[in-house]
Amino acid sequence: MRIATWNINGIKARLDILLTWLSQEKPDIAVLQETKSVDESFPRSEIEALGYNVETHGQKSWNGVAILSLLPFDKVTRGLPGDDRDEQARLIEGVFSVESSAVRVCSIYLPNGNPVDSEKFPYKLAWMRRLEAYVADRLLLEEPFVLLGDFNLIPAPIDAHDSKAWWGNALYRPESLERFRTLTNLGLTDALRATTSKTAYTFWDFQAGAWRRNAGIRIDHLMLSPQAADRLDDVRIHKDVRSWDKSSDHVPVEGKFSF
DNA sequence: ATGCCGGGTACGACCCGA
Numbered sequence: 001m002r003i004a005t006w007n008i009n010g011i012k013a014r015l016d017i018l019l020t021w022l023s024q025e026k027p028d029i030a031v032l033q034e035t036k037s038v039d040e041s042f043p044r045s046e047i048e049a050l051g052y053n054v055e056t057h058g059q060k061s062w063n064g065v066a067i068l069s070l071l072p073f074d075k076v077t078r079g080l081p082g083d084d085r086d087e088q089a090r091l092i093e094g095v096f097s098v099e100s101s102a103v104r105v106c107s108i109y110l111p112n113g114n115p116v117d118s119e120k121f122p123y124k125l126a127w128m129r130r131l132e133a134y135v136a137d138r139l140l141l142e143e144p145f146v147l148l149g150d151f152n153l154i155p156a157p158i159d160a161h162d163s164k165a166w167w168g169n170a171l172y173r174p175e176s177l178e179r180f181r182t183l184t185n186l187g188l189t190d191a192l193r194a195t196t197s198k199t200a201y202t203f204w205d206f207q208a209g210a211w212r213r214n215a216g217i218r219i220d221h222l223m224l225s226p227q228a229a230d231r232l233d234d235v236r237i238h239k240d241v242r243s244w245d246k247s248s249d250h251v252p253v254e255g256k257f258s259f
Numbered sequence: 260a261t262g263c264c265g266g267g268t269a270c271g272a273c274c275c276g277a
Contacts, residue, residue: 009276010266034276061267062275112277152277165260171277205277206264210273217277247267251276 001098001257003029003105004238005148005220007203007250011035011064012084015043017244022050026239027254028070029096031107031197033150035064042066042101055091065092065107065149082130090127091134098259101143103228108149113170121170124152124174128179132186139187145225147188150250152219153180159218189228189229191222191255198200200237203250203259211242222255231257 004027008014011032022030030052035042037058044054051070057078058064067076075095080086084106108131113124138145144152156174157163166172192200201216210216224232238252 013266035264037277102270112275114277150272169277203277207261208263210264 001029001259002027002104002254003031003146003148003222005031005033005069005107005222006252006255007033007150007152007220007248009034009036009057009248009250011037011042011066012249015046017246019046019050021049021241021252022052023239025169025252025254027096027135029105029173030068030252031105032066033064033067033109033146035066035105036062037064037130055092055094057089059089060130060156061108063089065090065109067092067094067105067107069094069096070165071096071098073075078126078230080130080134082133083126087122090204098112101259103259104138104143104145106145106147106250108147108217110118110149110153110180113176114140115170116170124170125175125179128176132179133184135183135188142227143225144229144231144257145230147224147253147254148221148255149220150219150251151221153177153220153221154217154219155180155193159201161201161213161215166217169233171217183223187226189226191224191229192218192231192253194229195235202237202253203239204242206249220250224255228257230259234256
């Protein structure tokens with residue numbers, strides 16, 4: 001089974017390349033972030049025409065996540081628990097039946113957190129605390145669980161073209177990294193790092209010739225429960241998609257599993 | 260090194276992202 005994540009930066013503006021990519025790659029499950037669409041106007045019929053089941057969790061203008069799956073959904077959960085006042089659409093989870101077990105796939109758009117002297121940074125840290133509680137609950141199930149999406153976190157110096165320039169940024173500063181490491185310490189495995197020690201990026205800014213200069217960062221991740229990590233065969237970053245006309249600033253990242 | 264790009268909203272000009 002192939003499970004991919006892609007921050008598409010606007011579902012309406014990217015529908016053509018999304019359909020092209022889905023048609024070419026045919027991932028079993030693709031999760032999206034920054035759909036920037038309310039559920040009512042999500043272009044689901046075009047995606048369903050390719051054989052995908054579509055579940056969305058959106059809001060007007062910003063954020064928004066979705067799961068596209070060739071397998072039928074057994075269950076769908078929307079929103080991250082822990083703060084009833086939080087109205088930002090940043091998490092959707094689906095459960096699927098595979099062979100004799102369930103696979104739980106959770107798409108997240110983790111808050112950016114910049115600027116760090118605004119309320120956005122404590123919101124990011126608080127969101128990550130809530131995510132930790134969510135993950136701890138899921139790990140108790142002892143089943144394949146794939147937490148994937150745009151984490152807005154640069155895990156290590158190797159994951160940025162110029163890591164020194166990012167130091168202090170909400171994507172790469174001690175408080176953020178501490179929270180990210182807690183996810184690992186709870187028992188999640190960074191799929192890309194489990195398969196290679198080489199430099200690999202998933203995002204290149206639209207500005208300053210970042211793509212041309214390969215000035216990228218790795219912030220889109222697949223984090224795996226032990227039961228999912230045991231079945232991981234490979235990770236592939238669809239880097240070529242960044243050069244497509246009208247591409248997102250992020251590219252798809254795909255995990256291949258033997259289930 | 261931030262908003263030079265780029266999307267969304269809405270139709271001028273901001274808000275937002277990493």
